[in-house]
Amino acid sequence: MTRAKLASDIADIEGFKEERKFIVEYLEPQFQRLLTAESQTVEFIKYEKRPDRLLASDADLHRHAKDHVQAIAEAIILVDNLGAAMKRDMSRDIAIEIRA
Numbered sequence: 001m002t003r004a005k006l007a008s009d010i011a012d013i014e015g016f017k018e019e020r021k022f023i024v025e026y027l028e029p030q031f032q033r034l035l036t037a038e039s040q041t042v043e044f045i046k047y048e049k050r051p052d053r054l055l056a057s058d059a060d061l062h063r064h065a066k067d068h069v070q071a072i073a074e075a076i077i078l079v080d081n082l083g084a085a086m087k088r089d090m091s092r093d094i095a096i097e098i099r100a
Contacts, residue, residue, distance in 0.1 A: 030089055037085035041078045048075075 007015035048055040054071040090098075 033085040037081045
């Protein structure tokens with residue numbers, strides 16, 4: 001990003017486009033992972049809002065305990081997946097720079 005900013009500052013259009021392309025290619029897989037995890041979570045929430053499901057406003061947690069245990073386990077996995085999807089890919093040097 002620093003190189004893209006520098007190219008922009010000196011009006012190096014081709015250099016800026018090249019750096020921008022590199023940045024987009026670097027970030028795109030990370031964005032796709034996050035989008036997939038988010039989509040799975042939204043689908044889970046929509047499904048569990050149905051009658052007699054975990055997130056139904058009138059859910060009877062005792063009557064459907066076995067289903068709810070499964071749904072809770074799935075929710076935990078989805079939250080874990082969201083957390084993992086939010087983790088950035090970075091080189092060791094960048095990780096050190098962020099921590100310093």
